[in-house]
Amino acid sequence: MAALGARMGMTINFKPTRAAAQARLAEFLPAAGAYAAERNFVRPGNDHVARLSPWLQKRLLLESEVVAAARARWTFPAVEKFVQEVYWRTYWKGWLEQRPAAWTRWTEAVPRRRDGLRGERRSAWEAACAGRTGIAGFDDWARELVATGYLHNHARMWFASIWIFTLRLPWELGAAFFFEHLLDGDAASNTLSWRWVAGLQTAGKTYVARADNIAHYTEGRCAPAAGQLAPAAFAITEEPLLKVAAWTEAGSWSAAAGGAGERVGLWLHAEDLAVEIGELAGENVASVNAVWPTGIAGRAGWGESVAGWTRAALGDGATRAGAHFGVVVMGGATDDLAAELVEWAKTQGLRRVVAYRPFVGPWLDEGLAAERALGAAGVALTWRRRAWDTELFPHAGRGYFPFWERVKAAG
Template identity: 45%
Template structure:
């Protein structure tokens, strides 16, 4: 990652177009699934750039960790998003439904916005600054429910992350940092797209949305110890590199790609990437002479069958933070218990080191970066 130092810090806000991504790492789809881990990325950057030069890059890596930790402490925000999305869709007027269809098709007539909508559907990715502009125009210019925009991103982004996506849209809307919204302006868009876009008629005011007060942040539950006896490994798209657990398994099952549960219809590009990533994980596990079963859904029946073949009564899967997969694992845990199987979900040390500092604003975690890096064995 040769551009994780000063150049990244000075160029990271520029979006010169999908053909010119040299100043972005493009690692987000891989770190989202932990095909490469946050720790590996930061360790590499520290070795090549040092903490001072790579400070902004490391902070961006930690933003993803922060969002996950924040949502972990307030899971009701995720549940509220899902229910609010469904209510918002059902409550759309005929005119708003037409606007929604135009927004998702990239046919609103708003320069830049339409291009980003098409880019998202066609490539599964958008520059972070474009995501901010897009969400602002969606909420304050088109006056569409933020939940439907977050859902649009969640279905199409190859790096779609329940925490980062949901909370970023809430931030734009003025819900995440109470009273503070993000207003996209024509001048800012023109500046950071190098004049490619200069949309007209954008909203000039961004009044924050409101919601009832949130419940206090809940504490982080201790991570369970890894079992000492034989166990079956369950791999989901939340963590496709389970070798960090450092123990052998009697067999493995790689599940997901076909069942998107609460997500609904996933975009073609995002679906292909997710399936390919899971297939790759299964192939890598087979290289270690492990008996691996690949299934499209996180469901009890194939896991029970795989556990029976392996002769085990314990299933281990890397911890899934609040989101789609975690909800499916909650259901699975009950179903496996009914069959006499235990589901153990250990957390990575990275999450245990950082998440306790994600209960308030980002500055809380940012100030704890040095000690958190030390806690995971990264000198700086």
């Protein structure tokens, strides 16, 4: 593993703090102008790409901050490609909010697909996850993912394509393997990217990894034999996904937290860990609850490193939130978050709890259970949205390029 580690750059260190995110952003900015030319290369350490995704996914660092920093350092044409990639995250999030069935369908399929693997298929799946397929590159990326919690975008695309079209394994299980190990694992970016490679996201468009493309962009480090990879895709089909627009209609999301003199508590979760900046920062918060729900990792399918990293990130967000609002933060862990929040609201005499609404995914399930329990106890839960999401998500209903045109038109 040491030789592989050196070759694949396994020294990557994602410290789960906002300070570490800011340091990495500052370190990357001088290279952001070369991103368009360099981004497709996969190199040990991958210093030529931002490597900011674990922090962005938890909002330890905001998309708006990354875009502003890149645009302040460079002219727009010099960083357009980089900025465009940051907006891909927003696009996928907005798309999934409008078609949440893409998420539920995937979560329901994973155990079914896993149980359905028999004999050779099961062995092929185990070999793929362990990096023992004999396919150059693929095996390295499987191990790199498990060891570091990160993969370069191009390696993710090749990996997913080989998983689906060469190894003929269910795409849902590939997405689950990523979600178990990626520190940036995101319900929208992960599920929808796998769907995109599989040809489900954009009708008629699949992504087929080619041996010469892999050899070129890994600068010869990974060179699968041409005959090792499937030369073409096959069709995967599904029932159409229903589009919903409920989130755009919930006006309370941008409402103020409560009336004057009302005691308001803040629920902090790991999908927005910079509450001291933006919409919630001005609230008169009497108490913060950042208790870790112990069951979330099992329900989400996160491995130990992902769970540990996420919990540590929550701790970092909690420390900053406590300092910002000047209150003591409830920490620790519980096996029933909803009951914990009700108890906390009672003890603290809270009339209302405010939180950023988690996006479609594991934290939303926690949030909705908490909303029901708090409501039953007579405590209102006010969901808020960042303006970034409120403004951009409605444009994510179709393809990326109309979305990007809207972003550019808004300046």
